[in-house]
Amino acid sequence: MDTGSLHHDNSLDSPSAVRLLETMLVIRRAEARLAKTVKEVGLPGPLHISIGQEAIAAGACLELSDRDWITSTHRGHGHFLAKGGDIKEMFAEIWGKESGICRGMGGSMHVADFAKGIMGANGIVGGGLAIATGAGYAAKLDGDGKVAVCFFGDGAANQGVFMESMNMASIWSLPVIFICENNEIAEFTRSAEVTAGTLCERAAVFMPATQCDGNDVIAVHDAVRVALERARSGQGPSFIEAKTYRIHGHVESEGLFIDVTRYRAAEEIEAWAAADRDPIERFLVHIFERSILTREQVTGMEEEIDKRIDEAIAFAEGGADADVDLVYQLLSADKKVMEVAR
Amino acid sequence: MTRKRYTQAINEALIEEMERNPKMIVIGEDVEIDMFGDLATLRERFGPDRVRNTPICEASLAGLAVGAAAAGYHVVLHLMFANFIYTAYDAIANQMARLRLMTGGQIKLPITVLTVYGAGGSQGAQHSDCPHPALMNLGGVDVVLPAAPADAKGLLKTALRSDTPTFFFEAAGLGGSSGEVPDDEYLIPFGEVNVVEEGTDVTLISIGSMMKPAKAAVKLLKSQGVSVHFVDVRTVAPLDEAGILKAVARTGRVVIVDEARERASAASEISALVAERGWHTLKAPVRRATVPNVAMPYAPAAEAAVMPSGQSISALVSSILAEKVVAA
Numbered sequence: 001m002d003t004g005s006l007h008h009d010n011s012l013d014s015p016s017a018v019r020l021l022e023t024m025l026v027i028r029r030a031e032a033r034l035a036k037t038v039k040e041v042g043l044p045g046p047l048h049i050s051i052g053q054e055a056i057a058a059g060a061c062l063e064l065s066d067r068d069w070i071t072s073t074h075r076g077h078g079h080f081l082a083k084g085g086d087i088k089e090m091f092a093e094i095w096g097k098e099s100g101i102c103r104g105m106g107g108s109m110h111v112a113d114f115a116k117g118i119m120g121a122n123g124i125v126g127g128g129l130a131i132a133t134g135a136g137y138a139a140k141l142d143g144d145g146k147v148a149v150c151f152f153g154d155g156a157a158n159q160g161v162f163m164e165s166m167n168m169a170s171i172w173s174l175p176v177i178f179i180c181e182n183n184e185i186a187e188f189t190r191s192a193e194v195t196a197g198t199l200c201e202r203a204a205v206f207m208p209a210t211q212c213d214g215n216d217v218i219a220v221h222d223a224v225r226v227a228l229e230r231a232r233s234g235q236g237p238s239f240i241e242a243k244t245y246r247i248h249g250h251v252e253s254e255g256l257f258i259d260v261t262r263y264r265a266a267e268e269i270e271a272w273a274a275a276d277r278d279p280i281e282r283f284l285v286h287i288f289e290r291s292i293l294t295r296e297q298v299t300g301m302e303e304e305i306d307k308r309i310d311e312a313i314a315f316a317e318g319g320a321d322a323d324v325d326l327v328y329q330l331l332s333a334d335k336k337v338m339e340v341a342r
Numbered sequence: 343m344t345r346k347r348y349t350q351a352i353n354e355a356l357i358e359e360m361e362r363n364p365k366m367i368v369i370g371e372d373v374e375i376d377m378f379g380d381l382a383t384l385r386e387r388f389g390p391d392r393v394r395n396t397p398i399c400e401a402s403l404a405g406l407a408v409g410a411a412a413a414g415y416h417v418v419l420h421l422m423f424a425n426f427i428y429t430a431y432d433a434i435a436n437q438m439a440r441l442r443l444m445t446g447g448q449i450k451l452p453i454t455v456l457t458v459y460g461a462g463g464s465q466g467a468q469h470s471d472c473p474h475p476a477l478m479n480l481g482g483v484d485v486v487l488p489a490a491p492a493d494a495k496g497l498l499k500t501a502l503r504s505d506t507p508t509f510f511f512e513a514a515g516l517g518g519s520s521g522e523v524p525d526d527e528y529l530i531p532f533g534e535v536n537v538v539e540e541g542t543d544v545t546l547i548s549i550g551s552m553m554k555p556a557k558a559a560v561k562l563l564k565s566q567g568v569s570v571h572f573v574d575v576r577t578v579a580p581l582d583e584a585g586i587l588k589a590v591a592r593t594g595r596v597v598i599v600d601e602a603r604e605r606a607s608a609a610s611e612i613s614a615l616v617a618e619r620g621w622h623t624l625k626a627p628v629r630r631a632t633v634p635n636v637a638m639p640y641a642p643a644a645e646a647a648v649m650p651s652g653q654s655i656s657a658l659v660s661s662i663l664a665e666k667v668v669a670a
Contacts (some may be wrong), residue, residue, distance in 0.1 A: 100446070101446065102445050105446045106446065112448060120441070123436075127405070127432075130403075130406045133406050138413035139413065141391060161402045164402035168399070326446070329447070330447040331481055333442060
């Protein structure tokens with residue numbers, strides 16, 4: 001796997017490069033603030049932070065439009081933001097507010113915005129695999145070039161639905177892109193210890209399968225672009241294994257209930273967080289080498305993003321609490337069928 | 343009115359609603375070949391894009407239905423035998439029944455799950471179950487168990503126009519039964535019991551497949567001079583609470599017949615409802631006629647022994663008729 005600075009002869013134009021950088025910075029800085037907030041003042045539920053994995057969400061979503069679908073994981077903030085989800089509505093959701101994107105009914109693990117094609121983060125490992133396949137089934141029937149991109153982790157690749165969904169996508173040539181974010185650790189278990197063979201070998205039975213450096217945003221973008229061409233032109237699904245690493249824990253509060261040194265060493269985290277492996281630092285080398293932006297411009301971008309995050313926190317904190325009555329109103333789409341609450 | 347078979351009525355509802363809604367698709371294992379009669383001619387009429395065999399992978403099929411429904415289709419998923427609901431249960435319980443609430447009501451999930459349930463044909467313990475109580479407990483899904491052909495058609499048409507995932511249970515033991523079905527178009531709303539027969543001595547509440555033994559019990563009781571107020575629940579989620587309480591108040595005595603296992607059955611839920619809110623109308627203890635807490639055996643005699651029968655139901659009725667009247 002490549003590490004260090006990026007050396008690509010690709011056609012990524014400067015505006016696209018700026019967008020990729022901005023998306024990664026938004027995810028990084030938003031999640032850092034979430035992690036800080038949960039530590040300092042607390043938030044209602046568990047938080048699964050994707051810091052270190054931003055290049056996959058950003059690179060995969062760059063070419064998608066609102067009408068394309070994505071499904072996400074319990075570690076879903078990055079996918080939500082990269083696909084165009086609103087940061088204020090996401091924060092309000094995590095704060096459990098009526099103004100949240102899911103009106104406070106979903107929380108961090110279920111952020112979704114169907115109008116933007118975001119079918120939602122999911123608390124069931126592998127839960128998005130079949131849903132994305134179903135969205136791909138619908139897209140194929142619609143026949144208008146939509147695609148469904150399914151983000152999932154190395155842990156989900158050991159669920160039976162992984163094989164089942166890839167099988168269906170393959171036999172029906174569905175426009176689905178399966179992107180496995182292999183961060184090496186399934187919750188607190190090393191994936192290598194619980195996974196037979198390689199994921200690409202598994203997927204290659206069903207569809208073209210490639211591995212890419214998931215901390216290289218251009219490599220992710222390139223791999224997804226090839227898969228998108230296939231999907232949009234009716235040639236069927238693709239599998240991409242994006243190798244990456246989770247800098248934060250499985251869940252922010254894990255230090256309270258486990259000895260975190262038992263599943264990985266601090267040196268391993270440090271090595272992946274270093275500038276030669278960090279997806280943002282590596283992309284900045286590319287940005288500066290090609291004079292796409294100056295250091296000052298990047299600092300300006302970071303300040304602007306932090307302002308947006310401040311606003312999102314203010315929006316979330318100032319919002320009304322979730323409407324308890326919604327629990328009774330929303331479960332069923334048909335008014336008639338809700339039994340009267342006693 | 344025309345006399346029609348149960349499966350024929352179901353088939354007619356599917357044809358009519360698929361003609362009405364071009365975005366309605368039928369998927370599932372062996373749906374093209376039509377194992378039960380309910381899917382007859384669908385493949386020929388509507389073609390491969392709308393009627394398609396799937397691999398045998400229930401766990402993913404339920405999730406696939408969620409994705410396709412969220413993306414704009416009415417998905418009719420045929421899960422063949424109701425025991426296969428257990429195989430599909432993750433996506434049913436964690437996705438199908440939850441997604442609308444979790445997303446703050448952003449989506450509708452027009453999904454109709456068809457499935458054949460119940461014992462009586464020596465299908466053994468993995469093809470005879472009645473999992474409707476587990477689905478009642480989920481919330482977020484409707485659960486329909488028609489007994490009469492006319493109800494099957496009218497309730498299925500409602501399901502096929504609903505934006506809430508609906509489980510439509512086809513009683514294996516009633517597939518060949520027939521009854522009068524209206525010729526003109528009609529829909530039957532969910533959450534309304536049907537009073538099959540008016541009576542004054544005891545209320546008998548039947549759920550789905552239990553129509554057959556319940557009818558036999560009514561006949562037996564009649565011959566003994568007992569007047570039975572006979573009610574078919576038709577849908578267990580939503581449950582017609584007012585209709586049930588009214589039917590119980592009519593006689594003050596009730597037996598509920600359910601093919602589910604006794605523990606946490608639909609009959610148990612109805613019993614709790616009557617105990618909590620119909621207590622003042624009761625003259626005798628509530629009784630349930632169900633399958634005991636066992637797996638369904640294969641041998642015909644063993645199978646018959648654990649199923650509620652006309653005899654066992656009427657015996658239960660007699661037992662509460664003998665109870666002393668308590669102060670009302």
